[in-house]
Amino acid sequence: MSEIREYFELPDGFLEATPETLHQCVPGPALIHLAGQREPAVAVVLLLHGNEPVGLQAVQTLLRHYTGRPLPRALTLVIGNPQAAALNQRHLDDQPDFNRIWPGTEQGGSQEAETFAELCRRLEARGLFAAIDLHNNTGRNPHYACINRLDTPFLNLAALFGRTVVYFTRPCGVASMALARIAPAVTLECGHPGDTAGVDHAREMIDAVLHLDHFSDKPPRSGAIEIFHTVAQVRVRPGLQAGLDAHNDVRLEPDLDRLNFQLLAAGSQLVRVRADAEDPLIAIAEDGSEVTREYLERFGQEIRLRRPAMPSMLTLDSRVIAQDCLCYLMEPLNL
Ligand SMILES: [Zn+2]
Secondary structure (H helix, E strand, C coil): CCEEEEECCCCCCCCCEEEEEEEHHCCCCEEEEECCCCCEEEEEEECCCCCHHHHHHHHHHHHCCCCCCCCCEEEEEEECCCCHHCCCCCCCCCCCCCCCCCCCCCCCCCHHHHHHHHHHHHHHHHHHEEEEEEECCCCCCCCEEECCCHHHHHHHHCCCCCCEEEECCEEEEHEEEHHCCCCCCCEEEEECCCCCHHHHHHHHHHHHHCCCCCCCCCCCCCCCCEEEEEEEEECCCCCCCCEECCCCCCEECCCCHHHCCCCCCCCCCEEEECCCCCCCCEEEECCECCCCCHHHHECCEEEEECCEEEEEECCHHHHHHCCCCCCEEEECCCC
């Protein structure tokens, strides 16, 4: 049984809604189709993570800007998790992560996974010009675009957002990976929740894509973008605690997130760990295999990088670390 609502105009109250109140006009996962001067539509995915308001805010600003004027291209809003947004949570405790259960997921079988499979079928039937999934993150990170394919249109779409592009094929089940089967798709990481520069940047990106006639088949000029390939996700072993205080199994330095998007030499310290904590960090490669010993080594109470790598998404937020991961490790990619 599908739980998707489909609208063909903006529901009343959408433009005034906050992430906390959006559920009053759009109670769950939904598609909102808005007409424009060209077809097919650009899909903009928002609030897949309920505590990441940038997508809702960018779309509201954009639509106010077009009040009384036609959109340059049709726009389909994909509404993720208003229930979690009402409580400012990534997802509710009894829900899966809504950006891990799209087609291709390894966490299938849930009712939510079926909802997003049905949502993809409806988008595929209508066709898309491009898909943009909007996120905030914690920790110090630049704004950056993520792609899951290296085809030229994907590179050109990502280049519209900025220089920094991350290519990853894990975790599976993310929106941009599922939507890549329909059109060039990108995940945009737009800085901290509430960062107005991130909202402006996202709105400018959506507007730019709405104005495009087609994607160039020429790749971005040399040096226009820097692509980093995610080689591992670093998780804290389940059951162990990570945090700033000394009693934690994994101890985080208060400025740990300054290392994000810095290329670190082999031997650089990532975290300190309690002496009796056994294998406290686990590194998982893109193919799902464990690669802890390839990327990390223990030196007394330190966990160090075994080879040069660039972390991203390092965060000091214990809840994010427990629900998702400590960080990703990346390497520069030369096409
Ligand atoms: Zn997110």
